[in-house]
Amino acid sequence: MSQPIVHAEGLSKSFRVADKQPGLAGTMRHLLRRSYREVEAVRDLRFAIQPGEIVGFLGPNGAGKTTTLKMLSGLIHPSAGRVEVAGCLPQRRQERFLQQITLVMGNRQQLIWDLPPLDSLRVNAAVYGIDPTEAKRRIHELAEMLELGEELQRPVRKLSLGQRMKAELLAALLHQPSVLFLDEPTLGLDVNAQARVRDFLADYNRRTGATVLLTSHYMGDITALCERVLLIHQGRLFHDGSLDALTSRLAPCREVRLELRQVHPREAFEGFGTIEVHQGHQVRLVIPREQLTQQVGLLLSRFEVVDLEVSDPPIEELIGGLFRQQG
Amino acid sequence: MAQRLRRYGRTLLSFWATSLEAELEYQLNLVIELLAVLGNLAGSLFVLVLLAGPSGQLGGWSWNSALVVLGIYTLLDGFTSCVLQPNLSKIVSHVQNGTLDFVLLKPIDSQFWLSTRSFSPWGLPGVIAGLALIGWALVHNGEALSAGGMALAVALLVAGGLILYSLWFLLAGLSIWFVKVWNATEVLRYTLVAGRYPISAYPPALRLVFTLVLPVAFLTTVPAEALLGRASAAWALGSLAAAAISLVGTRLFWQFALRHYTSASS
Amino acid sequence: MAHRNGLKPVQRALRIAAALLSSQYAYMLEYRAEIALWALSGVLPLIMLAVWQGSAGAAAAGLNPQGLGRYFLAAFVVRQFSVVWLIHVFEEDALQGKLSPQLLQPLQPLWRYLAAHVAEQATRVPFVALMLAAVLVLKPGLLWLPSAGQLLLGIVAIQAAFVLRFLLQTLVAMLCFWSERAAALDRLLLIPYLFLSGLVAPLESFPPAVRRLAECTPFPAMVSFPAKLLAGESVDVAGGFLNLALWCAVLFPLSRLLWQAGVRRYSAMGA
Numbered sequence: 001m002s003q004p005i006v007h008a009e010g011l012s013k014s015f016r017v018a019d020k021q022p023g024l025a026g027t028m029r030h031l032l033r034r035s036y037r038e039v040e041a042v043r044d045l046r047f048a049i050q051p052g053e054i055v056g057f058l059g060p061n062g063a064g065k066t067t068t069l070k071m072l073s074g075l076i077h078p079s080a081g082r083v084e085v086a087g088c089l090p091q092r093r094q095e096r097f098l099q100q101i102t103l104v105m106g107n108r109q110q111l112i113w114d115l116p117p118l119d120s121l122r123v124n125a126a127v128y129g130i131d132p133t134e135a136k137r138r139i140h141e142l143a144e145m146l147e148l149g150e151e152l153q154r155p156v157r158k159l160s161l162g163q164r165m166k167a168e169l170l171a172a173l174l175h176q177p178s179v180l181f182l183d184e185p186t187l188g189l190d191v192n193a194q195a196r197v198r199d200f201l202a203d204y205n206r207r208t209g210a211t212v213l214l215t216s217h218y219m220g221d222i223t224a225l226c227e228r229v230l231l232i233h234q235g236r237l238f239h240d241g242s243l244d245a246l247t248s249r250l251a252p253c254r255e256v257r258l259e260l261r262q263v264h265p266r267e268a269f270e271g272f273g274t275i276e277v278h279q280g281h282q283v284r285l286v287i288p289r290e291q292l293t294q295q296v297g298l299l300l301s302r303f304e305v306v307d308l309e310v311s312d313p314p315i316e317e318l319i320g321g322l323f324r325q326q327g
Numbered sequence: 328m329a330q331r332l333r334r335y336g337r338t339l340l341s342f343w344a345t346s347l348e349a350e351l352e353y354q355l356n357l358v359i360e361l362l363a364v365l366g367n368l369a370g371s372l373f374v375l376v377l378l379a380g381p382s383g384q385l386g387g388w389s390w391n392s393a394l395v396v397l398g399i400y401t402l403l404d405g406f407t408s409c410v411l412q413p414n415l416s417k418i419v420s421h422v423q424n425g426t427l428d429f430v431l432l433k434p435i436d437s438q439f440w441l442s443t444r445s446f447s448p449w450g451l452p453g454v455i456a457g458l459a460l461i462g463w464a465l466v467h468n469g470e471a472l473s474a475g476g477m478a479l480a481v482a483l484l485v486a487g488g489l490i491l492y493s494l495w496f497l498l499a500g501l502s503i504w505f506v507k508v509w510n511a512t513e514v515l516r517y518t519l520v521a522g523r524y525p526i527s528a529y530p531p532a533l534r535l536v537f538t539l540v541l542p543v544a545f546l547t548t549v550p551a552e553a554l555l556g557r558a559s560a561a562w563a564l565g566s567l568a569a570a571a572i573s574l575v576g577t578r579l580f581w582q583f584a585l586r587h588y589t590s591a592s593s
Numbered sequence: 594m595a596h597r598n599g600l601k602p603v604q605r606a607l608r609i610a611a612a613l614l615s616s617q618y619a620y621m622l623e624y625r626a627e628i629a630l631w632a633l634s635g636v637l638p639l640i641m642l643a644v645w646q647g648s649a650g651a652a653a654a655g656l657n658p659q660g661l662g663r664y665f666l667a668a669f670v671v672r673q674f675s676v677v678w679l680i681h682v683f684e685e686d687a688l689q690g691k692l693s694p695q696l697l698q699p700l701q702p703l704w705r706y707l708a709a710h711v712a713e714q715a716t717r718v719p720f721v722a723l724m725l726a727a728v729l730v731l732k733p734g735l736l737w738l739p740s741a742g743q744l745l746l747g748i749v750a751i752q753a754a755f756v757l758r759f760l761l762q763t764l765v766a767m768l769c770f771w772s773e774r775a776a777a778l779d780r781l782l783l784i785p786y787l788f789l790s791g792l793v794a795p796l797e798s799f800p801p802a803v804r805r806l807a808e809c810t811p812f813p814a815m816v817s818f819p820a821k822l823l824a825g826e827s828v829d830v831a832g833g834f835l836n837l838a839l840w841c842a843v844l845f846p847l848s849r850l851l852w853q854a855g856v857r858r859y860s861a862m863g864a
Contacts, residue, residue, distance in 0.1 A: 075428050077590045091589065098434035110429040112345060119345045126341035127435050129334040359777045366781065370788035377798045380649035507626045510634075517634035521643075529643050532731075 003087075004048035005179060005211050006072060010081030011045040013067055014038050041067040043235040044081070049213070049228075051178070054205050056226035056243075057215040064235040065215035066183055072213065073103050073181050086179055099128065102177040106187030109168055111156045117167040118152045121174060128175035135174065142170045146200055162193030169200065182214040186221055198224040219312070254292055258283045258299065259307035272299060281306075338435055343446040346413070356449055364401075364452040368460070371397055371523060378524070386528030391464050393525055395551040398460030399484070400523045403491055403546060405453025407516065411495045413445035419502035419509040427588070438581045442496065461554065470556050480553035483563060486570035487546040491519075493573035494542075496580075503584040522547040545569055613705060617712035628713060632720040635676070638669040639728065641793045654798040660826070662735040664795055666728070667747070667823035671816055672792060673721045674714050675755040679706050680779045683766040687859070688773065696856065703763065703852070710759065743825055750819035753837045758815055760844040767848065770855030785810065791817030811840040 019035040042064040049055050057065040070076040071083055074090030074097070083090060088097035111120045118139075125135035143152060146166045151159055159167065165185065173180070182201075186194040202225055205212055216222060222229055222243060229246050231239035239246050256273070259281055266278045272295045273287035287295045292310070299305065350356075375385070375393060383390045418441055421427040430440050465472070472480065498511040518541060526534050526548040537543040545566040552558050600608070621628060642665035645651050646658055656664075683706065686692050695702040729736050739747065765782060768775040787793055790812035796804055807813055818833040 070428075073432060075431060075589060077586075093431065095434045098432060101432070103428065103432050105425075105428070108425050108429075110426065112349065114349045115345060119348060123338070123341045123345055126334070126337040127433050129330070129337075129434075353774060355772075355774050356777060359774070359781060363780055363784065366784040370784055370793075373788060373803075374794050377654075377794050378644060378648045378650040380651075380653040382649040382653075384649055386648075505626070507624065508630055510627055510630050514630050514634040518636055518640070520637060521640045524644050528648065530646060533643050 002050060005051040005086055006047075006049040006213065007084045008045050008047050008072070008081065009083070011042065011068070011071060011078050011083055012040070012080040013042045013064075013071060013076060014040040014079050040235055042071070042232070045232075045237050047230055047237065047240055049211060051211050052205070052209045053228060054201070054212040054214065054225050056222040056229045057213065057232055058219075058222055058229050058246075059217070059232040061217060063232045065232055068232065069103075069181050069183050069213065069215055073101060075103075099175060100177050101179045101181065102172040102175070103181045104168055104172045104183065104185055106165070106182075106184035109156075109164065111164070111167060111171055113157050114155055116153045116155055117148075117159075117171065120156075120171055121152075124171055124174050130175060138174055138176070139170065142173055145203060146170055147196065162189050162196070165189060165193065165197060166200075169197070173204070176208070176210075178210055180210055180212045180214075182212065184216055185214065186216065186218060194218075194220065195224075201225055252290075253286045253288050255311050256285045256287055256292075256296060256299070257307075257309040257311070258285070258303070258305055261304040261306050264303065268303075335435070335439065339443055342444050346445040347448060350447055350449070357452075360449045361452050364405075364456050368397075368401060368456055371401075375524075378528075386525050388525045388527065391467050392551065392555055394464035395461055395468075395554055396525050396547050397523055398457050398462075398464060399487070399547045399551055399554075400457070400520075401453055401460060402457025402484075403487065403522070405450040405455070405457055406488060407491065407495070408450030408453055409447055410443070410445075410450070411492060412450075412512070412516075413447040414442055415495045415499035416509075416512060417441070417445070418499045419506055422502050422588075423506055431585070431589075437585070438496075438578065442492070465554060468555060472554065472556055476553065476556055476558070479558055479563060480550060483545075483550040483553045483558070483566050486566045487550050489570040490542055490545055490566075490573050493570075493577045496577045500577075500580060500584050503588050519543060519546070525551065542569060609700060609704075610708070613708035614712055617705075617708045618715055621709070621712045621716040625716065628716050629720045631676075632673060632717050632724065635669065635673050636724075638665045638672060638792060641665060645794075650798055654795070656795060656797060659734070660824070661795070662732075663737055663824040664820055664826065666725070666735055667820040668792055668816055670721065670725070670823065671751050671754065671819045673717060674751050675758055675815065675819075677710065677755070677758045677762045679710070679759060679762045680766045680769075680776050682706065682709075684769045684776050687769045692859065696860075707759065710755070714755075737825070739823055739825055743822060746830065747819055747823035750822050750833070750837070753834070753841070754815045754819050757811060757837060757841055757844070760841060760848055761811065763848040764844065764851060767851035767855045770858050786812055786815065789813065790815045791820065811844075814840060 015038070016036045017039050019037050045068060057068060059065050067076060071078050072085055072090060074085075074093045077091050086097060086100045088094055090097060111117055112123075121135070121139055124130075125132065130138070139152075143149065146169060148163070148166055148170065151163045151167065152170075156164060156167065169185075180201075185201075186197050189197065198221060201212060201214075204210065212225070214221065214225065226243060228241065229239065229243050230237060231246060239249065253273070255276070260283065261281070263280055264283075266275060269275055269278065269283055269285060273285040273291070275283070276286055277284035285295075296308070296310070300308070372394075375390075375397065379385050379390055379393070385393050388396070418427075421430065421441075430437050433440065494515055495512055498515055501511060502509055521529070521537060521541075522543040526537055526544045529537065534544070538545075544562075549558075549562050549566045553563065642662060645656070645661050645665070651658075651661060686695075692702065695705065761782070762779060765775055765779045768778060789807040789810055796807065796813060796817050799807065814833065814837045818828065818837070821828040822830070822833075
């Protein structure tokens with residue numbers, strides 16, 4: 001087995017947050033005697049990622065995914081533990097480390113707002129020391145892969161969100177990094193744009209063998225791209241393995257939404273599965289996969305069902321459900 | 328090493344090229360800036376005339392010499408508008424919007440990036456007007472400056488510029504801790520107007536303040552004395568030392584600020 | 594007279610004023626630190642005082658050090674409480690479309706900005722007091738106590754000067770409806786304000802011709818007149834107030850006209 005390109009051991013991060021009460025009295029107290037509390041963002045993470053893998057960090061908002069990614073890219077110093085990326089200590093932010101990585105954040109951009117992306121690309125080419133002719137060639141190649149054409153010549157503020165994200169990716173990949181850190185890259189994009197970004201990332205990984213670390217709270221990103229998933233919940237690593245293993249572990253159930261003609265008491269649905277919602281004519285049940293067809297058949301025969309919908313519960317509910325079960 | 332220098336040089340050129348491109352969309356600005364610079368200069372000259380009174384002297388400085396001080400002030404103000412203000416006032420928005428992270432992840436020194444990223448051409452009228460005023464006053468000075476004297480004067484001007492940069496950088500960098508005092512650099516700009524006049528025009532107590540606390544003396548008066556051929560070794564050395572110390576100070580300060588940023592931000 | 598919600602217009606106006614002022618004051622308190630710094634940046638008259646003291650020009654104009662001290666200290670206070678920053682917030686709001694919801698309410702938006710300014714002044718008071726205290730600790734000789742009458746007249750004059758400046762800047766701010774760079778024009782207006790109002794040089798030091806020219810502009814009314822009142826110098830009180838009133842009377846209808854024209858354009862452009 002080759003050397004892992006990303007290696008974390010006992011990685012932890014906690015923040016000291018000032019405890020300040022609102023109002024004037026609180027301000028005075030805060031001025032005279034500060035009280036702090038420790039907020040543990042991430043606790044004792046341990047994983048190793050091989051070059052060329054696409055790994056997803058999954059978890060609900062506030063789980064610690066972004067904090068982990070920032071520690072891996074060197075933007076935050078860990079409180080404890082050790083992390084090594086591409087043979088360097090990220091927090092040192094050495095030049096040879098920075099040349100090999102890139103960070104893309106879905107809710108922030110590095111492109112200059114008032115100018116066309118080409119100008120930002122020119123700056124990046126200079127910053128990373130890429131020869132102008134070589135830069136041109138790379139831009140052409142990436143633009144083709146991303147399906148960007150004349151958009152590169154329009155000011156960024158005039159591009160749609162999807163086009164902007166594609167241009168961001170272009171700018172981020174100009175220096176051909178070997179490790180990509182993507183923080184919610186498809187945030188706010190419409191379905192088509194999301195699909196295009198995912199296709200591009202998969203294609204890029206295939207062509208260049210770059211390692212991709214991606215955080216998302218969209219299950220779709222993970223399903224489309226990641227062979228391996230690291231599930232972080234309340235700062236701890238709860239699953240490190242294939243997506244299939246996670247799916248069967250977490251979602252042995254499916255969500256069934258019923259709209260009924262008449263109102264029935266809660267007890268009537270008790271035997272069919274876990275009751276998530278019971279409100280008038282709307283009932284939402286979570287039923288184990290193996291029993292799905294049987295239970296749905298029973299529901300349809302026993303109650304007058306106006307509408308029925310079967311879907312996967314949202315990942316947040318699955319994870320929440322997982323820890324409701326374990327806790 | 329040479330390759331790194333070349334890369335930084337290329338980067339600087341691309342920074343300023345894109346910056347100018349974004350700014351030059353507004354041509355009306357040029358007219359307004361020209362008028363503003365000329366108006367301010369006219370007003371300052373007027374006040375100088377009033378202050379000098381019938382004796383034509385201010386704080387022991389002749390009218391002509393005082394013009395040199397005013398010229399250097401205008402030059403430094405133009406420099407502030409060209410480089411210092413467009414760049415350093417952005418630090419607070421980087422912190423607020425989270426885009427500082429992008430700066431930190433580039434293989435370029437972050438202090439260099441933050442200090443030189445933008446260039447505003449609107450400060451140029453001020454720079455040109457300042458140089459013109461200095462030139463005019465020197466021509467009427469009578470005494471010609473030796474080559475060595477000129478070199479010293481330029482060095483002291485550069486020293487003044489570096490001290491000014493350090494002051495701006497220190498105040499702007501505070502926004503890593505306190506976003507709410509983003510206008511501290513505005514206070515600096517308003518207090519530095521004291522540099523319009525030679526420092527001897529102020530009462531002795533204030534002269535001390537303007538040397539040790541807010542080094543206005545090193546910004547305008549000391550370089551002016553050098554340009555007029557009456558540089559004193561003590562002040563010149565003091566100015567150069569202050570410039571070196573303050574530059575090193577910004578470096579240490581920035582490392583400290585980044586350490587705080589990277590351990591505290593979430 | 595129209596009655597809304599059964600309230601007389603005066604009652605309604607007072608109620609709106611109270612609500613606006615209290616909410617704006619709470620808002621400004623959040624920005625205490627920033628406002629303290631703005632107060633600190635108003636040191637120009639104090640710096641000018643330092644330069645004028647003992648200068649040849651002062652002696653020639655017959656200005657004694659004590660008179661200069663009082664004048665510039667008064668000018669300092671006048672400037673602190675007559676500062677207007679309408680153009681910056683208004684330009685931002687107009688460009689970002691934040692004006693639209695305000696235009697939908699039955700309240701002329703400019704009143705909001707006025708209330709914001711008044712609230713900001715109230716927030717400034719402690720910081721200005723601190724600065725004055727600092728100056729007086731360093732130079733106790735500058736301390737003087739204006740008579741009750743002088744103080745009252747001075748405060749009224751400062752507020753009148755504030756209103757005048759506000760109206761003047763409103764005119765410029767209305768240009769935001771037509772141009773994206775109206776704030777830059779205000780920068781130009783700042784120049785005559787600085788030099789002709791008596792902020793950096795007392796009008797007594799001006800050559801007579803320039804002084805007459807300055808007095809044809811509204812600028813001396815903005816600083817020189819209120820400062821002299823506060824400093825206890827002999828000044829034509831009635832004439833000064835009449836001057837202020839006349840300038841306001843000229844600028845007020847102009848600003849209203851421009852506002853209406855501007856709003857028409859704003860809504861026509863698709864706010």
